[in-house]
Amino acid sequence: xxxxxxxxxxxxxxxxxxxxxxxxxxxxxxxxxxxxxxxxxxxxxxxxxxxxxxxxxxxxxxxxxxxxxxxxxxxxxxxxxxxxxxxxxxxxxxxxxxxxxxxxxxxxxxxxxxxxxxxxxxxxxxxxxxxxxxxxxxxxxxxxxxxxxxxxxxxxxxxxxxxxxxxxxxxxxxxxxxxxxxxxxxxxxxxxxxxxxxxxxxxxxxxxxxxxxxxxxxxxxxxxxxxxxxxxxxxxxxxxxxxxxxxxxxxxxxxxxxxxxxxxxxxxxxxxxxxxxxxxxxxxxxxxxxxxxxxxxxxxxxx
Numbered sequence: 129x130x131x132x133x134x135x136x137x138x139x140x141x142x143x144x145x146x147x148x149x150x151x152x153x154x155x156x157x158x159x160x161x162x163x164x165x166x167x168x169x170x171x172x173x174x175x176x177x178x179x180x181x182x183x184x185x186x187x188x189x190x191x192x193x194x195x196x197x198x199x200x201x202x203x204x205x206x207x208x209x210x211x212x213x214x215x216x217x218x219x220x221x222x223x224x225x226x227x228x229x230x231x232x233x234x235x236x237x238x239x240x241x242x243x244x245x246x247x248x249x250x251x252x253x254x255x256x257x258x259x260x261x262x263x264x265x266x267x268x269x270x271x272x273x274x275x276x277x278x279x280x281x282x283x284x285x286x287x288x289x290x291x292x293x294x295x296x297x298x299x300x301x302x303x304x305x306x307x308x309x310x311x312x313x314x315x316x317x318x319x320x321x322x323x324x325x326x327x328x329x330x331x332x333x334x335x336x337x338x339x340x341x342x343x344x345x346x347x348x349x350x351x352x353x354x355x356x357x358x359x360x361x362x363x364x365x366x367x368x369x370x371x372x373x374x375x376x377x378x379x380x381x382x383x384x385x386x387x388x389x390x391x392x393x394x395x396x397x398x399x400x401x402x403x404x405x406x407x408x409x410x411x412x413x414x415x416x417x418x419x420x421x422x423x424x425x426x427x428x429x430x431x
Contacts, residue, residue, distance in 0.1 A: 129187050131156075131163040131243075134174045134202055136194030139220040148193050148217070155239045174198055178205025182212045189213045189422060191242065195220015200260065200401040203252065207259045207418050213247045215422035222402070224330040225262050228343070228429075235424035244425040249417040250343040253327050253400070256411055260400040261343065261419065263331040264412055266390055267305065267322025267353070268361075270399035271298045273332055291333070304355050308391040311350060311383050321353040321361065321379075323390055325412050331399070339371035344430065346416050350383040387413040 133152055137143040145167055152163050168174045174192065181188050182205060190212060192202040199216040206212040218226045218236055226233040235241045253260040272294045279290040304319040324331075326338035326349040338349040351373050356364070364376045373380045390410040398405040423430060 139194035174201035182209035262328035
């Protein structure tokens with residue numbers, strides 16, 4: 129068994145390469161197994177590296193050292209390969225996937241616990257051929273998240289300031305867009321605010337619309353938010369972010385299923401764990417057991 133550390137040197141705003149190297153050297157000092165540390169150099173580098181390892185047929189454990197973007201790339205490289213097991217080491221900004229584990233999420237920063245951990249198959253979301261381990265969304269939230277990078281260089285946009293500016297700009301442009309949505313027997317054709325498709329629980333730096341979602345149960349939790357005005361959004365957004373969307377059945381429909389199709393009048397952005405996909409149609413479906421997730425020793429989340 130070989131272990132690969134895929135390190136994003138710009139994750140979290142600082143280069144943690146040597147920190148990860150020191151962790152690995154210490155953890156493997158008494159081990160017969162070997163490791164390799166690989167630094168990414170640009171977009172999709174992590175995905176391509178993981179896919180090369182997977183296609184070799186070698187049994188390997190891969191550690192995505194970065195934020196949700198690095199983990200998402202590694203997921204897309206590892207999806208469907210039984211010889212690969214994957215874990216995040218959350219040193220990025222959002223780390224939404226690890227938030228799902230609550231207090232036990234700290235074990236993903238404990239390399240000895242990861243090395244002693246087991247593997248557990250989890251489902252993935254496929255959206256137009258790309259994979260997401262946690263949440264996909266379309267609508268106002270996807271537009272805000274996609275455009276936030278435009279404002280990060282502004283002097284007053286440190287921390288969450290860029291999200292606030294992006295949200296204000298997108299709200300002023302208009303909250304709703306025409307959508308045609310089909311999910312099982314449910315269909316809708318008209319203006320809508322957003323649709324959030326959950327395999328996991330968190331997105332957008334801490335929004336938790338689906339507090340009971342499990343990434344191994346073969347079910348997607350889907351929250352469809354119909355046409356809302358600014359006052360209605362302001363009233364509901366806090367509750368939605370805390371997993372209380374069901375308090376607003378007049379605006380928000382909670383669906384469960386294994387697929388959903390959304391069509392747009394014009395090309396829209398689809399958020400897939402932070403990756404922006406632009407299309408006029410979103411074909412979203414669940415892929416059961418598509419990823420071997422490394423579960424650190426001490427994590428009881430799946431018990």
